[in-house]
Amino acid sequence: MLDKIRVVLVNTSHPGNIGGTARAMKNMGLSKLVLVQPEEFPSGDANARASGATDILENAVVVETLEEALTGCSLVLGTSARDRRIPWPLLDPRECAQKSLEHAELGGEVALVFGREYAGLTNEELQRCQYHVHIPANPEFSSLNLATAVQVLAYEVRMDWLARAGQPTKQEKLETTAMLDAVPVTADELERFYAHLEETLVQIAFLDPAKPRHLMARLRRLYGRAGISKLEMNILRGILTETQKAARGELSQRSTD
Amino acid sequence: MLDKIRVVLVNTSHPGNIGGTARAMKNMGLSKLVLVQPEEFPSGDANARASGATDILENAVVVETLEEALTGCSLVLGTSARDRRIPWPLLDPRECAQKSLEHAELGGEVALVFGREYAGLTNEELQRCQYHVHIPANPEFSSLNLATAVQVLAYEVRMDWLARAGQPTKQEKLETTAMLDAVPVTADELERFYAHLEETLVQIAFLDPAKPRHLMARLRRLYGRAGISKLEMNILRGILTETQKAARGELSQRSTD
Numbered sequence: 001m002l003d004k005i006r007v008v009l010v011n012t013s014h015p016g017n018i019g020g021t022a023r024a025m026k027n028m029g030l031s032k033l034v035l036v037q038p039e040e041f042p043s044g045d046a047n048a049r050a051s052g053a054t055d056i057l058e059n060a061v062v063v064e065t066l067e068e069a070l071t072g073c074s075l076v077l078g079t080s081a082r083d084r085r086i087p088w089p090l091l092d093p094r095e096c097a098q099k100s101l102e103h104a105e106l107g108g109e110v111a112l113v114f115g116r117e118y119a120g121l122t123n124e125e126l127q128r129c130q131y132h133v134h135i136p137a138n139p140e141f142s143s144l145n146l147a148t149a150v151q152v153l154a155y156e157v158r159m160d161w162l163a164r165a166g167q168p169t170k171q172e173k174l175e176t177t178a179m180l181d182a183v184p185v186t187a188d189e190l191e192r193f194y195a196h197l198e199e200t201l202v203q204i205a206f207l208d209p210a211k212p213r214h215l216m217a218r219l220r221r222l223y224g225r226a227g228i229s230k231l232e233m234n235i236l237r238g239i240l241t242e243t244q245k246a247a248r249g250e251l252s253q254r255s256t257d
Numbered sequence: 258m259l260d261k262i263r264v265v266l267v268n269t270s271h272p273g274n275i276g277g278t279a280r281a282m283k284n285m286g287l288s289k290l291v292l293v294q295p296e297e298f299p300s301g302d303a304n305a306r307a308s309g310a311t312d313i314l315e316n317a318v319v320v321e322t323l324e325e326a327l328t329g330c331s332l333v334l335g336t337s338a339r340d341r342r343i344p345w346p347l348l349d350p351r352e353c354a355q356k357s358l359e360h361a362e363l364g365g366e367v368a369l370v371f372g373r374e375y376a377g378l379t380n381e382e383l384q385r386c387q388y389h390v391h392i393p394a395n396p397e398f399s400s401l402n403l404a405t406a407v408q409v410l411a412y413e414v415r416m417d418w419l420a421r422a423g424q425p426t427k428q429e430k431l432e433t434t435a436m437l438d439a440v441p442v443t444a445d446e447l448e449r450f451y452a453h454l455e456e457t458l459v460q461i462a463f464l465d466p467a468k469p470r471h472l473m474a475r476l477r478r479l480y481g482r483a484g485i486s487k488l489e490m491n492i493l494r495g496i497l498t499e500t501q502k503a504a505r506g507e508l509s510q511r512s513t514d
Contacts, residue, residue, distance in 0.1 A: 144408070
């Protein structure tokens with residue numbers, strides 16, 4: 001579905017930004033790059049900044065007009081940093097991603113259009129877009145680097161795509177030991193641990209059964225909150241057992257052997 | 258609230274990335290930059306890429322160790338591209354932002370830690386982080402440019418911050434004990450606790466310094482995840498001190514008095 005979403009750069013001045021865009025796109029799983037009258041392309045700077053995403057640059061399509069760049073697209077979203085005189089339907093990057101993927105899911109082609117480094121998109125170009133996308137930046141310092149702006153939109157596209165695909169946004173690969181580590185302890189195991197802990201704290205004279213105050217409650221809250229795994233529970237129980245031996249003086253005997 | 262969130266770059270090779278980071282931070286309203294042993298700083302390349310965010314660079318703090326960079330922080334999040342043998346609590350950028358702002362709202366200091374351009378963070382560095390943050394990139398091309406990765410996290414921080422703006426902060430009125438219990442410990446307090454814990458585990462012969470395996474890493478992960486308060490830390494340190502007495506046999510002497 002990501003192959004239905006193209007990135008269009010209009011009149012880019014610095015080839016390094018084209019390379020940075022290619023890298024950001026590939027990082028997020030996008031592949032179609034269209035360049036409208038780039039000042040310098042192909043370019044060594046672009047290749048350097050692409051840092052391995054050279055396939056995106058090699059397959060990039062260079063065209064003369066925005067119109068050509070948008071051929072076949074049924075949804076066009078243009079990035080805009082400025083307030084415009086005619087208010088346009090405005091999306092934030094997250095809404096832009098939702099809109100793009102809803103559209104792609106239905107089989108439509110989508111264009112994300114980015115303007116010049118300093119001047120952005122012209123009013124005429126912006127009027128070719130159904131929606132304007134605004135990255136909510138610091139009003140006092142609002143101009144993002146071009147490749148960085150592409151990264152933000154591409155990131156949101158990927159987040160939305162992963163969510164739709166039912167894929168986790170966090171890739172957790174767990175192996176066997178890791179499994180044991182992922183299984184949380186049950187309430188009764190936790191109770192047995194608290195009993196063992198309390199017994200031990202009395203033995204090392206940290207807890208006075210006559211004046212328990214809120215000590216056990218506080219420890220219950222702490223360990224309860226941590227969401228302890230089976231493996232971690234084994235460790236904690238092991239520590240208690242060794243502490244008890246120490247409290248019984250077994251350790252000091254051993255060390256004087 | 259954004260002033261409670263610092264960006265920490267570890268061992269950056271290319272000064273251009275420091276500049277790009279400064280720009281991305283300022284774009285998103287972040288201002289505190291800490292550099293751990295940058296290869297070259299200050300630098301003309303950094304200034305050029307900062308593109309006006311020179312105040313961030315001028316106020317950047319350069320330190321020798323990650324530990325110094327984290328002083329005063331009670332929530333540390335480290336970016337990680339790789340799968341680790343010991344699974345760590347993993348967040349995507351959106352969850353990272355939520356966690357960071359929840360924490361900052363309570364008055365805690367937060368560090369977002371980014372590793373080297375090619376090698377990322379070491380295992381040891383990652384174990385100093387309570388959470389790992391993973392940007393869900395294309396598995397076949399997953400390494401983002403450093404400044405671009407900063408942009409993604411800073412963007413999510415800003416999105417969450419904007420959503421919260423206008424909402425009442427959680428920190429209303431807390432009483433004295435409750436205060437102590439609500440204040441999370443800082444990274445350096447946590448480090449001292451781990452050192453004390455390790456020492457104690459060796460003394461009770463639970464930890465063999467010759468074969469430490471992943472024990473301390475697992476315990477760091479557990480306690481890091483719990484988000485320990487100052488009051489709870491006092492309790493845990495008290496338990497360790499009593500355990501050490503027991504291990505030295507002081508307790509068994511006392512009980513035979």
